Amino acid sequence: MSNKFISHEKLRDWLEDLSARFEVWAPVNTGQDAKGVVVYRPFVRDGALEFARKPVESAKHTVFPRSETLVNFKTGAKDGKPALELHVPEDPPARAVFGLPSCDARGFQIFDPVYNGSGTQGLARDNYYLRRRNATVLIVKACSKVLNTCFCNWVGGGPACTEGADVLATELPDGFILAQVTARGEAALGSALLAPASDSQEKQARKLHEEAGAALCAPPDLSASVSALRGKFDDSAFWEAEASKCLSCGACTYLCPTCYCFNITDEARGVLGARIRSWDACMLPLFTMEASGHNPRTGKIQRLRNRIGHKFSYYPSLHNGRIACCGCGRCIKSCPSSVDIRRIVTDAIGITGTAGLKEQKNG
Amino acid sequence: MAIHEQLKKIILDTLPGVECVIGWGPGQDALHGSPVFMRKPEDVDSFMDTPLGAFGAVNNLALFLPELSGKKVGVVVKGCDSRSIVQLVAEKLIKREEVVIIGFPCEGAADLTKIEKALPEGREAGEVTGAAIVGETLKLSLGSEEISLGLADIKADKCTRCKTPGAVISDAFAGIAGKAPEVRDEYADLAALEAMSLDERFKFWEREMSRCIRCYACRNACPLCVCRDHCVAGSRSPHWITQTDSTRDKLMFQIIHATHLAGRCTGCGECQRACPAGIPVLLLKRTFNRGVAEIFGYDAGMDTEATPPLLTFQVEEAHIKEREWQ
Ligand code: SF4
Numbered sequence: 001m002s003n004k005f006i007s008h009e010k011l012r013d014w015l016e017d018l019s020a021r022f023e024v025w026a027p028v029n030t031g032q033d034a035k036g037v038v039v040y041r042p043f044v045r046d047g048a049l050e051f052a053r054k055p056v057e058s059a060k061h062t063v064f065p066r067s068e069t070l071v072n073f074k075t076g077a078k079d080g081k082p083a084l085e086l087h088v089p090e091d092p093p094a095r096a097v098f099g100l101p102s103c104d105a106r107g108f109q110i111f112d113p114v115y116n117g118s119g120t121q122g123l124a125r126d127n128y129y130l131r132r133r134n135a136t137v138l139i140v141k142a143c144s145k146v147l148n149t150c151f152c153n154w155v156g157g158g159p160a161c162t163e164g165a166d167v168l169a170t171e172l173p174d175g176f177i178l179a180q181v182t183a184r185g186e187a188a189l190g191s192a193l194l195a196p197a198s199d200s201q202e203k204q205a206r207k208l209h210e211e212a213g214a215a216l217c218a219p220p221d222l223s224a225s226v227s228a229l230r231g232k233f234d235d236s237a238f239w240e241a242e243a244s245k246c247l248s249c250g251a252c253t254y255l256c257p258t259c260y261c262f263n264i265t266d267e268a269r270g271v272l273g274a275r276i277r278s279w280d281a282c283m284l285p286l287f288t289m290e291a292s293g294h295n296p297r298t299g300k301i302q303r304l305r306n307r308i309g310h311k312f313s314y315y316p317s318l319h320n321g322r323i324a325c326c327g328c329g330r331c332i333k334s335c336p337s338s339v340d341i342r343r344i345v346t347d348a349i350g351i352t353g354t355a356g357l358k359e360q361k362n363g
Numbered sequence: 364m365a366i367h368e369q370l371k372k373i374i375l376d377t378l379p380g381v382e383c384v385i386g387w388g389p390g391q392d393a394l395h396g397s398p399v400f401m402r403k404p405e406d407v408d409s410f411m412d413t414p415l416g417a418f419g420a421v422n423n424l425a426l427f428l429p430e431l432s433g434k435k436v437g438v439v440v441k442g443c444d445s446r447s448i449v450q451l452v453a454e455k456l457i458k459r460e461e462v463v464i465i466g467f468p469c470e471g472a473a474d475l476t477k478i479e480k481a482l483p484e485g486r487e488a489g490e491v492t493g494a495a496i497v498g499e500t501l502k503l504s505l506g507s508e509e510i511s512l513g514l515a516d517i518k519a520d521k522c523t524r525c526k527t528p529g530a531v532i533s534d535a536f537a538g539i540a541g542k543a544p545e546v547r548d549e550y551a552d553l554a555a556l557e558a559m560s561l562d563e564r565f566k567f568w569e570r571e572m573s574r575c576i577r578c579y580a581c582r583n584a585c586p587l588c589v590c591r592d593h594c595v596a597g598s599r600s601p602h603w604i605t606q607t608d609s610t611r612d613k614l615m616f617q618i619i620h621a622t623h624l625a626g627r628c629t630g631c632g633e634c635q636r637a638c639p640a641g642i643p644v645l646l647l648k649r650t651f652n653r654g655v656a657e658i659f660g661y662d663a664g665m666d667t668e669a670t671p672p673l674l675t676f677q678v679e680e681a682h683i684k685e686r687e688w689q
């Protein structure tokens with residue numbers, strides 16, 4: 001299929017058109033001024049769409065909500081015995097996410113083997129995840145600039161990488177050029193509002209992709225991370241030095257497009273209640289708290305070691321070497337203490353002073 | 364000798380007697396600093412080795428003291444940070460003799476949010492590739508573009524109302540502490556909020572709190588928030604806060620935090636700085652701070668011997684004329 005084009009003037013018409021078939025989400029400035037915080041929100045025509053600044057959060061919650069009801073329940077009695085009525089919520093609506101960066105879309109590829117059964121020999125199929133995942137179209141917007149914290153190219157991605165994308169959008173001065181990537185993407189592109197893209201527009205898009213790719217620093221070789229981090233597991237001095245400044249909050253994990261852990265709690269009022277699945281994070285102390293009161297990860301040092309080890313060693317050793325980080329840089333950018341995951345991994349491998357990091361130190 | 368060099372010398376002299384000295388070192392880019400735990404003399408090289416120098420010393424390092432209690436540590440402080448230490452000592456949360464406090468005459472610290480807001484539309488702080496302070500301006504490069512910002516415009520708000528630019532207490536001090544400035548906190552930020560109708564104010568908080576991801580960076584960045592691993596917001600026992608994605612409960616947590624900090628908060632602003640969602644949570648704390656100042660005449664973090672008013676009980680409060688209530 002040839003690529004499509006939508007002008008800036010008609011963008012909202014098209015998103016409105018899409019809204020007839022999908023619940024459309026897009027990055028929105030939700031703050032009080034032109035530099036307010038950009039997060040993903042359901043599209044509304046007069047919303048403050050923003051594509052210039054990278055959303056602070058990843059698009060993870062569009063497929064994996066912060067909190068979701070697994071089942072509603074009602075307790076009671078029948079024939080003198082306790083009885084339980086269960087009600088599973090209806091299927092969520094089909095979604096289209098417009099304007100997410102490539103790293104966010106790649107994040108779901110790290111979720112997939114954990115929840116679709118492929119990485120667990122069919123043992124674990126998370127239908128709550130899958131029904132959302134399979135009903136979501138990801139319209140990636142190629143990044144036109146890279147931030148100091150971006151390192152998607154260290155882990156196999158790039159500013160215009162199509163892995164994980166259903167459609168790739170590239171912003172030109174007058175609108176977006178839209179390239180279909182997967183069969184699922186076709187559903188989003190069937191609109192009379194879209195014009196065919198011209199050759200010169202295609203050329204402009206390719207040029208932008210190349211420029212953004214070239215703006216990233218050369219990636220170091222991370223192939224030793226699996227063994228290096230395993231080797232460092234018991235090196236408490238190493239982890240103490242790396243973790244001293246960590247506050248043990250949940251900012252890094254909750255902003256991360258690849259952190260997929262959750263907690264399940266029951267909340268009831270009288271006879272009515274719900275079983276809720278909500279995000280959890282290995283940086284929080286309760287994550288490993290056992291029923292006995294024993295906590296095997298006693299402090300932030302063990303918790304940070306797990307977060308880094310999981311992404312760059314344990315996950316890849318279970319999933320064909322794939323690193324469970326897509327290099328979006330959000331955990332670095334929003335960490336109140338500037339804990340830099342790149343530095344920890346390169347320190348562990350012993351390639352401290354990696355080009356990209358050194359250059360950035362003093363600008 | 365520049366302040367930064369004097370500080371390095373003091374740190375080197377302090378190191379042999381302590382577990383580590385906590386200071387500021389380079390962060391991920393030209394604009395960011397980051398806490399650095401100096402354990403060996405060579406670690407001191409990175410101290411303030413950043414384009415922003417002392418102006419980039421934003422983190423309040425008093426935060427790390429309670430978790431290190433039992434060990435002797437050194438810590439470099441801005442004036443506001445020293446107030447957190449005073450308050451921690453007053454509440455017996457740390458032992459004075461376990462901390463070596465190193466002060467310097469602080470001229471204010473950067474507010475990264477203000478820097479981002481001052482950049483041209485659509486540009487963000489993560490695009491800044493270089494920075495240098497020249498006189499009273501911060502010169503930034505964004506690739507080939509050059510931008511100059513006045514330091515006064517990008518200083519944290521707390522710096523403009525600071526009464527303690529030198530440390531309130533210290534064991535060593537680099538340079539000479541200037542005279543304490545004559546400033547009065549007019550709570551102008553609160554006036555703007557309070558000018559809104561109740562309905563508007565509620566909408567304001569709903570809109571702001573709707574971005575909350577419940578990461579609790581606000582809580583964990585607060586040097587006085589010491590329950591940490593035993594917080595009421597935990598999802599297990601006592602499970603007081605719902606796990607549903609409820610804006611009201613997120614605001615509820617902020618009110619709990621503010622209430623627990625009433626009469627203890629020194630207004631260091633770390634809670635708000637830490638928030639990745641840019642939520643102005645400091646406004647809630649400042650509302651309590653103003654109230655505590657009016658009712659009890661107490662300003663947290665000024666006197667290690669003081670008893671914080673809400674941690675004690677008086678049969679007759681000097682400023683609360685209960686007997687006169689009708
Ligand atoms: S690395 Fe940063 S964001 Fe993550 S838990 Fe530690 S302080 Fe919080």
Ligand code: SF4
Nearest residue numbers: 256325326328329331
């Ligand atoms: S670990 Fe950090 S850089 Fe990697 S995907 Fe998660 S938030 Fe992004």
Ligand code: SF4
Nearest residue numbers: 585628630631632634
């Ligand atoms: S509540 Fe905020 S301003 Fe007050 S002491 Fe804690 S971090 Fe500082």
Ligand code: SF4
Nearest residue numbers: 575576578579581638
């Ligand atoms: S730091 Fe911000 S986003 Fe995180 S819990 Fe606090 S208010 Fe919410």
